[in-house]
Amino acid sequence: MTTVYINKQAVEISEGSTIFDAAAKAGIRIPTLCHVENQFPKGACRVCMVDVEGARNMVASCTTPALEGMKITTNSKNVREARKFVVELLISEHCGECKTCVRNEDCELQQLATEMGIMEIAFPGETLKTFIDDSTPALVRDSGKCIKCRRCMTVCNEIQGVGSLFAQGRGFESKIGPAFDRHLDGVVCVQCGQCAAICPVGAITEKEHIDYVWEAIEDPTKFVVVQTAPAIRAALGECFGYEPGTRVTGKMVSALRLLGFDRVFDTNFTADLTIMEEGTELLTRLKKALVDKKQVALPQFTSCSPGWIKYAEYFYPEILDNISSCKSPQQMFGAVAKTYYAKKAGVDPKDIIVVSVMPCTAKKFECQRPEMNDSGFQDVDYVLTTRELARMIKQSGIEFRNLEDGVMDSPMGSGSGAADIFANTGGVMEAALRTAYQIVTGRELPVANLHLQPVAGLEGVKKASLKIEGCLPAWSFLEGVELKVGVAHGLGNAKKIIEAMRAGEEFHFIEIMTCPGGCIGGGGQPRFTTNEIRNKRIGAIYAEDEGKQLRKSHENPEVLQIYEEFLKQPLSHLSHELLHTKYFDRN
Amino acid sequence: MTELKTEMTSCNCGEIQEEELYERLKIIVKSQRTIPGALIPVLQTTQNLFGYLPEKALRIISKELKKPYSEVAGVVGFYSYFSTTPKGKYTVRVCLGTACYVRGGQDVLKALQKELNIGIGGTTPDKKFSLEVGRCFGACGLAPVVMVGDQTFQRVKPTGVGEILNSFE
Numbered sequence: 001m002t003t004v005y006i007n008k009q010a011v012e013i014s015e016g017s018t019i020f021d022a023a024a025k026a027g028i029r030i031p032t033l034c035h036v037e038n039q040f041p042k043g044a045c046r047v048c049m050v051d052v053e054g055a056r057n058m059v060a061s062c063t064t065p066a067l068e069g070m071k072i073t074t075n076s077k078n079v080r081e082a083r084k085f086v087v088e089l090l091i092s093e094h095c096g097e098c099k100t101c102v103r104n105e106d107c108e109l110q111q112l113a114t115e116m117g118i119m120e121i122a123f124p125g126e127t128l129k130t131f132i133d134d135s136t137p138a139l140v141r142d143s144g145k146c147i148k149c150r151r152c153m154t155v156c157n158e159i160q161g162v163g164s165l166f167a168q169g170r171g172f173e174s175k176i177g178p179a180f181d182r183h184l185d186g187v188v189c190v191q192c193g194q195c196a197a198i199c200p201v202g203a204i205t206e207k208e209h210i211d212y213v214w215e216a217i218e219d220p221t222k223f224v225v226v227q228t229a230p231a232i233r234a235a236l237g238e239c240f241g242y243e244p245g246t247r248v249t250g251k252m253v254s255a256l257r258l259l260g261f262d263r264v265f266d267t268n269f270t271a272d273l274t275i276m277e278e279g280t281e282l283l284t285r286l287k288k289a290l291v292d293k294k295q296v297a298l299p300q301f302t303s304c305s306p307g308w309i310k311y312a313e314y315f316y317p318e319i320l321d322n323i324s325s326c327k328s329p330q331q332m333f334g335a336v337a338k339t340y341y342a343k344k345a346g347v348d349p350k351d352i353i354v355v356s357v358m359p360c361t362a363k364k365f366e367c368q369r370p371e372m373n374d375s376g377f378q379d380v381d382y383v384l385t386t387r388e389l390a391r392m393i394k395q396s397g398i399e400f401r402n403l404e405d406g407v408m409d410s411p412m413g414s415g416s417g418a419a420d421i422f423a424n425t426g427g428v429m430e431a432a433l434r435t436a437y438q439i440v441t442g443r444e445l446p447v448a449n450l451h452l453q454p455v456a457g458l459e460g461v462k463k464a465s466l467k468i469e470g471c472l473p474a475w476s477f478l479e480g481v482e483l484k485v486g487v488a489h490g491l492g493n494a495k496k497i498i499e500a501m502r503a504g505e506e507f508h509f510i511e512i513m514t515c516p517g518g519c520i521g522g523g524g525q526p527r528f529t530t531n532e533i534r535n536k537r538i539g540a541i542y543a544e545d546e547g548k549q550l551r552k553s554h555e556n557p558e559v560l561q562i563y564e565e566f567l568k569q570p571l572s573h574l575s576h577e578l579l580h581t582k583y584f585d586r587n
Numbered sequence: 588m589t590e591l592k593t594e595m596t597s598c599n600c601g602e603i604q605e606e607e608l609y610e611r612l613k614i615i616v617k618s619q620r621t622i623p624g625a626l627i628p629v630l631q632t633t634q635n636l637f638g639y640l641p642e643k644a645l646r647i648i649s650k651e652l653k654k655p656y657s658e659v660a661g662v663v664g665f666y667s668y669f670s671t672t673p674k675g676k677y678t679v680r681v682c683l684g685t686a687c688y689v690r691g692g693q694d695v696l697k698a699l700q701k702e703l704n705i706g707i708g709g710t711t712p713d714k715k716f717s718l719e720v721g722r723c724f725g726a727c728g729l730a731p732v733v734m735v736g737d738q739t740f741q742r743v744k745p746t747g748v749g750e751i752l753n754s755f756e
Contacts, residue, residue, distance in 0.1 A: 157658070166658045166661035167661050179659070180664065187655075
């Protein structure tokens with residue numbers, strides 16, 4: 001342990017801590033625009049200045065180790081003025097009109113300027129040039145607003161291991177962006193939007209679909225249906241002043257109805273459908289391998305997370321056969337909405353507009369993939385992030401907090417608890433095993449409260465094994481098999497588990513989620529997502545699951561109904577046509 | 588001489604030479620793959636090989652060293668030493684460090700721009716000279732300083748630049 005003195009108060013900290021950490025431990029918040037948890041300190045913004053007795057200059061607290069006996073001042077006229085000066089310099093370059101910025105009132109630079117009492121532009125002069133890059137389906141970059149904090153670059157390179165963004169050039173001309181200041185579509189980018197979720201200002205945001213959705217809603221010839229991913233209900237409340245982890249499912253449904261959607265459906269319905277298809281696919285692969293002794297691609301990887309799919313298409317094309325051919329729940333929904341539902345409701349599919357509300361920016365990319373039109377039309381038309389939905393609700397004047405709880409429409413509004421947990425890292429795995437185990441043995445998954453504890457939580461790579469015993473006769477080939485599963489979230493961790501697999505570690509089934517924490521930590525979720533908030537949203541999702549009678553996908557009556565009336569059985573010809581897809585080597 | 592020229596035209600020697608350079612590059616990069624911090628030395632070698640850093644070469648480096656292309660580009664863009672455009676046979680560098688600046692480096696630069704009829708970063712149409720600005724060559728006592736290739740010229744006057752350039756074949 002090391003003792004330092006912050007504003008004369010003694011603070012005990014573990015060795016290797018920085019001054020910033022020590023202050024946090026003492027309950028003192030030091031302002032910063034670049035430093036965030038889970039990233040190495042960068043010392044890029046210089047806002048977190050503090051005075052250290054005996055030091056020649058003020059130091060950046062995020063990069064300075066706290067040494068035994070250090071006497072640190074975090075609040076003095078000198079310190080306050082230095083920090084204000086730094087923020088004034090950042091503002092002098094910043095090419096941003098707050099009142100027309102999408103991040104107005106949700107901007108860390110603006111907030112700090114207000115806090116510090118900056119009421120005028122102290123150093124008028126040349127500002128950065130606005131350079132809009134809207135070359136990709138999901139993200140828009142405006143380098144004029146960039147304060148070069150390097151959070152996006154760090155998340156892209158170190159957490160996701162993708163490397164689309166890097167510092168280009170030097171000095172005033174430098175930019176954070178793709179190679180040689182080019183557009184994002186000219187480099188490898190998986191569209192995960194973790195950059196947009198972590199940007200302190202308005203330099204990277206999602207590509208808005210709000211206006212298209214308003215237009216569709218107001219067009220009397222269009223029948224507009226909306227689906228909401230499970231992660232939305234555990235996070236949307238944050239945009240309306242609720243504590244993180246507050247579930248707002250019912251209010252969300254009411255709000256969507258008031259916004260004017262013709263039907264309010266649940267992506268959970270197709271999450272359950274995914275489990276039926278993907279679970280059957282896994283069992284089929286295992287049968288091929290164990291009984292028919294055929295060459296088959298194992299382990300099977302999940303396919304719900306479109307950022308992961310694009311990542312594999314770039315970085316691991318040789319394992320594309322291992323990825324489940326199931327479309328993501330969003331895309332399954334679009335495909336059945338414009339076929340099964342259209343027929344049932346007697347609506348011409350050309351008049352149906354499918355809108356998704358997703359915690360994700362990559363879903364905007366996914367819905368525009370050219371192969372995602374198996375219904376004969378683009379299966380999903382528009383994707384709103386959680387943030388965009390909150391903006392629409394605010395635009396419409398709906399008093400969200402005063403809404404009564406609404407219920408989803410039928411027949412695509414029912415979802416099991418297994419579908420809810422798709423939002424959490426480890427959730428798809430648990431949901432799949434709840435169903436697969438029961439199909440194989442006729443008994444419930446033998447774990448407490450149906451939770452597969454070893455694959456839950458925020459550890460980056462998680463593993464579990466499950467011995468299959470007491471198989472039904474049809475599945476006797478699985479008797480005694482030790483089913484080995486792996487779960488990774490954040491693409492850097494995906495890489496780790498793939499490398500482990502290549503090094504010979506045995507797995508049968510691997511779940512990958514692009515974003516840290518899974519969808520609850522998606523690139524389209526309310527800002528700012530910390531681990532504490534991730535855990536609260538994860539807790540809310542498990543509570544949603546546990547509060548339901550229906551907790552297994554194969555027991556969802558609406559799912560049984562669609563098989564009976566339309567698809568016949570999992571992996572049927574029609575299922576293959578509508579619910580499955582192919583992947584492409586992007587090199 | 589005549590025979591040699593005919594031979595060169597018929598065998599498309601220029602193109603083959605470039606392909607050969609890329610083969611050499613691949614060998615070099617592969618040998619450096621596991622060495623930490625290999626990027627900058629590899630970029631230097633590549634620039635020596637091609638005279639500049641062509642995009643194709645940078646893509647190869649990115650792939651072989653398993654470094655994101657944006658990162659490779661970021662490093663190339665950071666150092667003024669690296670160039671992504673082809674350079675002339677001789678690079679003319681005018682020092683505009685403090686000492687050279689106050690002793691008239693700027694006027695020497697203007698005279699060179701006029702004489703070569705190119706801007707900073709440009710190359711003459713005959714690919715003989717490229718013009719660049721340097722930041723202190725460490726010869727402040729000799730200011731203003733101009734380097735042409737690896738030769739240094741001291742106390743250069745704007746009227747003397749023509750003579751310097753003429754001394755290069």
